[in-house]
Amino acid sequence: MPVFLLTNDDGYFSEGIKALREELKKLGRVITIAPDRNLSGVGHSLTFTAPLRMRRVDDDFWTVIGGTPADCIHLGYYVLLDGKAPDLVCSGINEGPNLGEDITYSGTVSGAMEGRILGIPSVAFSVFGENPDFKEVARVCLDVVKMVLEKGMPEDTYLNVNVPALPRDEIRGFMITRQGRRAYVEKVLKLSDPARKPLYWITAEKFGWSLEEGTDYWAVYHGYVSITPLQLDLTNYRALEILKKTWQA
Template identity: 50%
Template sequence: MGDGDPVILVSNDDGVRSEGIEALAGALKDLGTVYVVAPDRERSAASHSLSLTHPLRVEKVSPRVYSVDGTPTDCVNLGVNGILRGKKIDLLVSGINKGANLGDDITYSGTVSAAMEGTLLGIPSIAVSLVTRTRFRFDTAAEMALDVARKVLKRGLPDDTLLNVNVPNAAREEIKGVRVTRMGKRVYGDMIVEKVDPRGKKYYWIGGDHLNCEDVPGSDLEAIEEGYISVTPIHLDLTNYTALRALRKWTW
């Protein structure tokens, strides 16, 4: 790629050595110059946390690949404002996550939060997740990520909006197609698992692997359940405008 090609920043929450980020970065090299800035270890469910109470350390793993001892949000912020300072970053892609980020999952997701940070910094951003916990088909998700990235580089995205992409774990020819969707609704239920250690003291795991969902027509959860790739535009303005209008009628 030449000097005039797009600059693409890649991050994730599974760690810099994850097979998912390697597949993603490899696919995106067809579009431009790819830089990877990712956590030094798994940071799943880190949400949009930013490290403010301790310094961050960076290790150059290989050419244009950097490891950070921080959260996905740290990685994007440090990548844009530190490691790649002075470069115009044309696109940020986060993933490929080992597992779905559907419905309310996005409020916990480090993968989606990396894309949120990119969006806050004015960079068109995409989060990509593979809907499985075993036998990952990263090739399919990487192919889809490349397709979406190409479209975003050409068309751009609305202000304060990122794309959350979830891909079924199947060969591309086995997937029925792509649906543009809305956020679904998870039903988390009992997420706490209580155990006792060998010394008789209780400890707890926060679970959540066995989730249900509400029946929301046109949702990302429905699309995946029916064998489609879901592409959901996520807006960073969290204001409830219906409630805003109602609250303005109150007496203050």
């Protein structure tokens, strides 16, 4: 029976993690450990400058006080599982998609990245679309989990999965995709606090991504589940060759 280590970045109380937890339980043991608050936008943060506390929520269900998704994977693996690797790390289901460059800010993706750093097959799950039915989405996630368990994945990769918020029978299938590019402009709103001192709020004009075929966005836009294999190596090898020629000559 497989063992799953489950986290998210929306907080342990979120609908998405609860729905995924229930589905995963159909397949095996699920150790859930998630932040005690919403950490959207927190990226791949790890708390190594202060000690952490855990609080038990329920059987095999814990929350880390002030912890990040990466912290949760660490404590789940080294403390709750006592260093015994789970079969799969799952992160999510995030409310809202993780597409294009935005995944660099994503706590959800960061949970799966941490699993990969620790040498464990890992998948991040997010939902694309308004008012998702998380139970329905979780069933689709379980289909992906089954594929990972049956067919495996290369050792140096982890997966970023985005599921359209559609009834399961309206989803057109899975698509292996590459990371897309966002096509929106960020901006900073200038506001005033009640004492008329300036405040700045980072936001976006309107979210959107380039509709290029083969990308994560293209897939979910057309009703497919997008599965993007990611890597820990951020090296730009093409630029590396160019710089070697132009800088070191």
